[in-house]
């Protein structure tokens with residue numbers, strides 16, 4: 001196999017910088033306006049569409065919930081919570097409503113499951129990879145994002161409201177916006193130790 005010619009030093013620096021930026025990603029729970037839109041949002045969605053995908057099924061689907069539609073979405077979640085659990089529904093509905101209200105853009109990531117020789121798990125993994133690629137692009141563009149699931153993600157009524165009927169399914173919601181500045185004394189979460197998570201196979 002031919003080996004690629006090493007890129008010039010300037011390009012290497014650029015690539016290292018790109019990796020360093022990737023390594024600085026953290027989920028952003030506290031978000032504010034603005035959310036990416038227009039060409040920046042297109043870049044984020046395009047990053048999702050670069051996910052690896054066995055069999056070129058292109059199973060990923062992204063549903064954008066933003067602007068005034070968020071109110072209607074919060075109403076849907078509230079109704080779903082009440083139907084799931086009448087006793088705890090009001091509290092769960094309130095929680096969802098608060099999250100939707102303070103999240104400038106929600107990208108619902110789902111998989112439109114294709115029958116055939118590619119196992120379902122691989123299609124779900126591919127949708128997960130699309131979600132991760134979008135989280136990285138969100139970060140690289142200077143925005144913040146967080147992947148959440150919770151009971152809503154597994155609720156068939158919520159899935160249906162987004163166009164995912166079994167075997168198609170949601171893999172989660174990306175909350176997207178501009179990260180709120182963290183308090184100076186907020187604890188820094190260390191990256192996990194490489195040694196604990198990696199080993200050479202020795203037979």
Ligand SMILES: Cc1cc2nc3c(=O)[nH]c(=O)nc-3n(C[C@H](O)[C@H](O)[C@H](O)COP(=O)(O)O)c2cc1C
Nearest residue numbers: 025026027028029146147148149150151171172189
């Ligand atoms: C599939 C999936 C579902 C998740 N669901 C939730 C969730 O419902 N609520 C939550 O607080 N964090 C959830 N998380 C975790 C956050 O997205 C995030 O990874 C975590 O807070 C760690 O932050 P970090 O990404 O900066 O390491 C989920 C992560 C994944 C991969």
